Structures are given as structure tokens and as C-alpha cells.
Amino acid sequence: MTFTDGLAPLSIEPTCRIEFGPGRVDRLPGLVASTGHTRAFVVTDRGLRAAGVVERVLKLLDADGIEYAVYDEVAPNPSTGNVDAGAARARAFGPSAVVALGGGSVLDAAKGIALLVGNPDAVAADADSLWEAADGLPLVAIPTTAGTGAETNGFGVIEDTAACRKVYIGHPSVKPRVALLDPELTVGLPAPATAATGIDALVHGIESLASRGANPVSVAYATQAVTMVSGALPAAYRDGSDLDVRAALMMGAHLAGQALTLSGLGLVHGIGHALTAHTGTPHGVALAAVLEEVMEFSAPAARDAYEQAARAMRLAPPADGDWARAAVEGVREISGAVDVKRPLRDLGADRAMLRSIAAGAVADAVTKNAPRLPSESDVLEILRRTH
Numbered sequence: 001m002t003f004t005d006g007l008a009p010l011s012i013e014p015t016c017r018i019e020f021g022p023g024r025v026d027r028l029p030g031l032v033a034s035t036g037h038t039r040a041f042v043v044t045d046r047g048l049r050a051a052g053v054v055e056r057v058l059k060l061l062d063a064d065g066i067e068y069a070v071y072d073e074v075a076p077n078p079s080t081g082n083v084d085a086g087a088a089r090a091r092a093f094g095p096s097a098v099v100a101l102g103g104g105s106v107l108d109a110a111k112g113i114a115l116l117v118g119n120p121d122a123v124a125a126d127a128d129s130l131w132e133a134a135d136g137l138p139l140v141a142i143p144t145t146a147g148t149g150a151e152t153n154g155f156g157v158i159e160d161t162a163a164c165r166k167v168y169i170g171h172p173s174v175k176p177r178v179a180l181l182d183p184e185l186t187v188g189l190p191a192p193a194t195a196a197t198g199i200d201a202l203v204h205g206i207e208s209l210a211s212r213g214a215n216p217v218s219v220a221y222a223t224q225a226v227t228m229v230s231g232a233l234p235a236a237y238r239d240g241s242d243l244d245v246r247a248a249l250m251m252g253a254h255l256a257g258q259a260l261t262l263s264g265l266g267l268v269h270g271i272g273h274a275l276t277a278h279t280g281t282p283h284g285v286a287l288a289a290v291l292e293e294v295m296e297f298s299a300p301a302a303r304d305a306y307e308q309a310a311r312a313m314r315l316a317p318p319a320d321g322d323w324a325r326a327a328v329e330g331v332r333e334i335s336g337a338v339d340v341k342r343p344l345r346d347l348g349a350d351r352a353m354l355r356s357i358a359a360g361a362v363a364d365a366v367t368k369n370a371p372r373l374p375s376e377s378d379v380l381e382i383l384r385r386t387h
């Protein structure tokens with residue numbers, strides 16, 4: 001979007017209620033009650049058990065006498081089978097609020113689980129038709145990574161292992177009622193995961209600015225997101241115990257989620273999804289592998305957006321006036337500072353796989369919002385450069 005365009009009419013639904021701040025997780029019992037339920041089905045994963053985060057939250061529910069069941073078997077990049085297994089447990093537990101406690105994998109799986117409980121005959125592989133289905137259970141989202149922004153929307157990105165592709169499972173009813181953003185819960189996130197999830201948030205801000213779906217509201221969110229994430233991510237990577245930078249990173253990631261939910265994303269995510277489906281690479285690492293190269297490819301169609309991103313990153317004005325190049329260099333510096341970029345060959349993508357990854361990237365729904373629409377051979381060229 002350029003800033004001299006006439007304004008198109010807009011209709012924007014407010015997203016969820018936000019509860020933000022260190023220690024805010026203490027409000028969980030009241031927030032469960034605000035959904036109209038007295039019981040909670042907690043969706044989480046083993047890593048959060050090991051980190052002690054699950055125990056902290058269950059103690060809060062115990063203290064308030066809220067009956068709960070826990071499904072802690074969500075895998076990174078959850079599969080349709082993973083969601084079906086969680087839904088079977090939730091159906092057996094019965095009516096409740098769903099509490100999604102974890103990173104994007106848990107939040108996405110929890111949305112699928114909540115939706116399947118409202119649709120007893122459905123399975124996760126029915127994702128395409130579930131958009132028109134009956135309502136799911138209400139959801140309270142507690143993100144424990146500062147990355148995906150998945151608490152801002154009603155869809156999950158789930159892997160259909162049989163088809164070797166990502167599918168989108170969702171419904172307006174499973175958009176979280178509340179985003180409970182407590183930076184204390186992210187203090188134990190190891191540095192490599194801080195880097196990967198933080199780069200995801202940075203990409204959300206940048207792709208949102210450059211998206212064909214950008215509008216003045218998404219640009220406002222994305223600009224502030226890029227400022228907060230670019231400022232806080234290297235510091236959080238260096239010292240994860242600094243609660244101030246953890247808080248800034250968490251708010252920045254949330255704002256980036258608000259932005260992407262309004263605007264859509266682009267080719268970095270198209271390639272990232274396909275790369276993860278083929279190799280199992282963690283989401284943020286897959287994005288980092290191609291970020292600068294996709295920006296260079298997109299720059300001719302995204303000059304204004306990249307200038308906005310560069311200024312949001314507080315970069316010095318470039319001597320040659322080329323703000324797009326400055327934005328790419330700014331991103332390269334952050335990615336280097338958090339040591340997250342790897343060649344594709346180190347991520348398990350052999351040369352024979354590249355054509356299939358390129359085809360998957362072009363077919364992915366997110367790619368349609370890219371400022372410069374790529375052909376398969378364009379993507380293949382980007383993949384070869386980063387191999």
C-alpha cells in the first residue's frame with residue numbers, strides 16, 4: 001500500500017480482549033469463568049511441562065477449584081492426527097473452556113480441538129469444510145513464545161502428513177476470547193527458540209507492511225511491531241532473564257499477529273510452510289533461511305513498505321537513498337545477531353526436493369498476498385541461492 005492511495009472502505013472486527021503484563025497469568029481463573037464455563041480443558045506440550053510452566057498454571061486452577069483435564073501431547077508443527085487425538089480427549093471430558101498454553105503449535109492445535117468438540121462427527125482432515133461448521137468451544141490463549149501471534153486469530157496451521165502440506169483449520173468461534181500475555185512465562189524459553197520465534201514475529205511485521213492486503217490499521221500495528229521486535233529480539237537472545245525486553249518482545253509479537261490477521265502475509269511464509277512440510281524445520285528457522293533473499297526479490301514491488309520497515313527499525317537514512325536495501329541489511333544484522341540463518345542443505349532440503357518445495361510455496365494461500373507474485377522458477381532460483 002502506498003500512503004497516497006485513496007482509502008478503500010474497511011470493515012474490521014476487534015480481536016480478542018488483551019490482558020498483558022508480568023504476573024497477569026494469575027487472572028486465568030476469572031478469565032475461564034468469563035467464557036461461561038466452570039471447567040477447563042488445558043492444551044499444552046511436553047516442553048512446557050518440563051519448563052514448569054504447566055505446573056504454575058494448574059496450581060492457579062487448583063487454587064480456584066476449577067476442574068480441569070490436560071492434553072499435553074501437542075507436537076511441534078502439529079499434525080491432523082495430533083489434533084484428532086486431542087479432540088477425542090476433550091470430547092470425553094465434556095463442556096469446558098479450552099485453555100491453550102504454549103507456542104504457536106499448541107495454540108493452533110487447541111483451535112482445531114475446540115472446533116472438533118463442537119462438531120462431533122468431524123476429523124481434522126475435514127479442515128476445508130469446517131469453516132462453515134458449528135461453533136467450537138470458547139478459547140483462552142496463553143502464548144509462551146513471543147512469535148506467532150496465533151492468539152489473534154481463529155485459524156491454525158496444521159500439517160496434513162498424508163498430503164505433505166499445511167492445511168488451515170479454523171472458524172470464527174475459536175478465535176481466542178482472551179489473549180493472556182504474561183512475559184514471565186517466556187523467561188525460560190531457550191535462546192535458539194527465542195531467536196526462531198522472534199524472527200517469525202519480525203517477518204510478520206515486514207510481510208504485513210508489504211502485503212497486498214495491507215490497510216492503514218494493519219500498517220499501524222505492523223510498524224509498531226517491527227520497532228518493538230527489532231529492538232528487543234537481540235537483547236532477549238543475549239539475556240533471556242531480562243523481563244523488560246521479554247515484555248517488549250511479547251507485545252511486539254502480539255501486535256505483529258494483529259497486523260498479519262488483518263493483512264495476510266507473503267512469500268517468506270509460503271516458502272517457510274513448504275520447507276517445514278518437507279523437512280520438519282522449526283517454523284521460524286525456515287523463515288529465516290530465505291528472508292533476505294525473498295525481500296531482495298520482492299523489493300521492486302515493495303519499496304514504500306520496506307522504507308516503512310527500515311524507518312521502524314530505526315535505521316540511519318542510507319547514503320544512496322535506497323531504503324529497501326537498508327531494510328534488507330537491517331534484517332540481515334538482526335538475523336546474524338541471533339544466529340538463526342542456516343543454508344537449506346543444513347536443514348535437510350536436498351537439491352532433489354527444491355522443485356517440490358517451490359511448487360508448495362507458490363500454491364500456499366499466503367503467497368497470494370506477496371507484493372511481487374512469484375512463478376515456480378522464481379522460487380526455485382531463491383531456493384538455489386540459499387541452498
Ligand SMILES: NC(=O)c1ccc[n+]([C@@H]2O[C@H](COP(=O)([O-])OP(=O)(O)OC[C@H]3O[C@@H](n4cnc5c(N)ncnc54)[C@H](O)[C@@H]3O)[C@@H](O)[C@H]2O)c1
Nearest residue numbers: 047048051076077103104105144145148150157185188189
Ligand atoms: N495461527 C497463526 O497465526 C500462526 C502464525 C505463525 C505460525 N503459526 C504456527 O505456529 C507453530 C510454531 O510455533 P512456535 O514458533 O511458537 O513454536 P512451538 O509452539 O512449536 O514451540 C517450540 C518449542 O518451544 C517450547 N516452548 C514453548 N514455550 C516455551 C517456554 N516458555 N519455555 C520453554 N520452552 C518453551 C515448546 O515446548 C516446543 O518444544 C507452527 O506450527 C506454525 O505453523 C501459526
